[in-house]
Each structure stands twice: as structure tokens, then as C-alpha cells.
Amino acid sequence: MLECQGLTLHYGGSQILHGIDLQARAGEVTCVMGTNGVGKTSLMKALAGAHARSDGTLRLDGEELGRLPAQAMARKGLGYVPQGRMIFPLLTVRENLETGFALLPRTERRVPDEIYELFPVLRDMGHRRGGDLSGGQQQQLAIARAMITRPKVLLLDEPTEGIQPNIIQQIGRVIALLKARGDVAIVLVEQYFDFAYGLADAFCVLKRGQVALAGRKADLDREVLKQSVSV
Numbered sequence: 001m002l003e004c005q006g007l008t009l010h011y012g013g014s015q016i017l018h019g020i021d022l023q024a025r026a027g028e029v030t031c032v033m034g035t036n037g038v039g040k041t042s043l044m045k046a047l048a049g050a051h052a053r054s055d056g057t058l059r060l061d062g063e064e065l066g067r068l069p070a071q072a073m074a075r076k077g078l079g080y081v082p083q084g085r086m087i088f089p090l091l092t093v094r095e096n097l098e099t100g101f102a103l104l105p106r107t108e109r110r111v112p113d114e115i116y117e118l119f120p121v122l123r124d125m126g127h128r129r130g131g132d133l134s135g136g137q138q139q140q141l142a143i144a145r146a147m148i149t150r151p152k153v154l155l156l157d158e159p160t161e162g163i164q165p166n167i168i169q170q171i172g173r174v175i176a177l178l179k180a181r182g183d184v185a186i187v188l189v190e191q192y193f194d195f196a197y198g199l200a201d202a203f204c205v206l207k208r209g210q211v212a213l214a215g216r217k218a219d220l221d222r223e224v225l226k227q228s229v230s231v
């Protein structure tokens with residue numbers, strides 16, 4: 001389980017996150033929601049070590065994680081799929097996957113069969129350049145690359161952004177399959193309410209850098225939740 005408490009974050013002099021508490025359990029999807037600019041991406045960056053938090057504690061399976069840089073966070077088990085996917089457009093699909101190897105011991109540097117079972121399109125397109133893939137395929141590649149390091153936590157920042165509605169379902173299926181494995185805690189930033197509601201087990205709604213509403217899906221009223229994330 002990933003637990004953060006009292007997390008704060010600044011960009012220079014401006015404070016963006018004001019004491020966020022969040023828990024994400026293995027085998028569950030914890031959905032971070034909120035309107036544009038409330039700090040969702042900043043929270044993901046802080047969890048991934050992509051931008052250092054200013055304060056607050058972070059624990060993974062009970063182990064306290066200091067303010068580690070992104071590579072060290074990844075080694076600890078935090079897999080991060082940033083907004084915009086950040087795949088390498090000129091590298092092939094296979095090479096993009098292999099960039100995840102840097103974090104693994106030499107003996108474990110191979111793409112597990114399971115990755116291709118989850119994302120068959122990546123096997124078929126192994127020699128194509130990342131930049132030639134569709135948005136949905138790139139998103140699958142970005143998730144697969146994060147899975148190469150066998151993370152305990154998968155941080156997904158708006159995986160449906162800029163993707164055609166029919167492909168969004170494919171992404172949803174992949175997230176549901178990863179959740180069903182039971183060993184990964186998925187933290188999902190998502191704007192599409194129905195998509196998020198279908199996948200989530202728990203919610204954390206942000207407003208101006210603070211938690212406005214949080215809880216388990218079963219304990220939250222759907223309409224109240226929907227209202228809290230609408231503009």
C-alpha cells in the first residue's frame with residue numbers, strides 16, 4: 001500500500017499542494033480527480049519523485065521513502081506514466097520498452113511474456129517507431145514500459161487524454177486487467193467521470209491543492225462525487 005500524509009509541493013515561491021493525504025491499495029484503482037489546474041499532475045509528480053515534495057511523508061508497504069529522485073522512486077517500485085505519455089518517437093516500440101531495463105539487474109533484462117499478453121499490439125508493432133503509433137497504442141506502450149520494472153504502484157496521469165472514444169475502452173480494459181492481478185496499486189488521474197467511476201475503488205478529489213472529498217466508492221454518493229469534479 002502507498003500512503004502519503006501531509007504532502008505539500010511548491011513551484012518556486014508558489015505553493016500548489018497543501019497537505020494531501022492519500023492511500024492506494026494493491027489490487028485497487030484509486031482515482032485522483034478535480035477540475036483543471038487543481039494540482040493532480042503535481043501530486044503524481046511528487047509521488048513519482050519527478051518534482052520533489054516540500055513536506056509530508058510517503059510510505060510504500062510500510063517503508064518510509066525519503067525525498068528521492070525519480071529513478072530511485074522507480075527502483076523502490078513506483079511506476080510512472082506521465083501525462084502526454086513521453087515515449088521516444090524515433091525509437092522502435094521494442095527499444096522504448098527496453099529503456100525500462102536500466103532499472104533492472106542484468107539477468108532480468110527481458111520483456112516478460114505477460115507484457116505482450118496484456119498488450120498484443122506491441123508485439124505486432126515491435127519494429128515500428130514509437131512516433132508512428134496511434135495515441136492509444138502509444139498509451140499502451142507507455143503503460144507497458146512502466147510495467148517492465150514490475151512496479152508495486154502504477155501512477156497513470158490522464159491515460160485517456162487525446163484518445164478516440166472507442167480506444168478509451170481498450171485502455172480501460174488494460175487498467176481493469178492490471179487491477180485484477182491484485183499486486184499493483186493503481187493511482188489514476190482522470191477527467192472522464194464515467195470512465196473513472198467504472199474502474200475506481202476509491203476517490204480523492206482535489207480542489208485548489210487540497211483534498212475536497214475522499215473515500216471508498218461504496219461510501220460516496222455518485223451524484224455528490226460527480227458534482228465535486230464538475231466545473
Ligand SMILES: Nc1ncnc2c1ncn2[C@@H]1O[C@H](COP(=O)(O)OP(=O)(O)OP(=O)(O)O)[C@@H](O)[C@H]1O
Binds near residue numbers: 036
Ligand atoms: N512547472 C511549473 N511551474 C509553475 N507552476 C506550475 C508548474 N506546473 C504546474 N504549475 C501550476 O500548478 C497548478 C497545478 O497544476 P497541475 O498541472 O498539477 O494541475 P492539474 O490538476 O493536473 O491540471 P490539468 O487537469 O490541467 O492537467 C496550476 O496552477 C499550474 O499552472
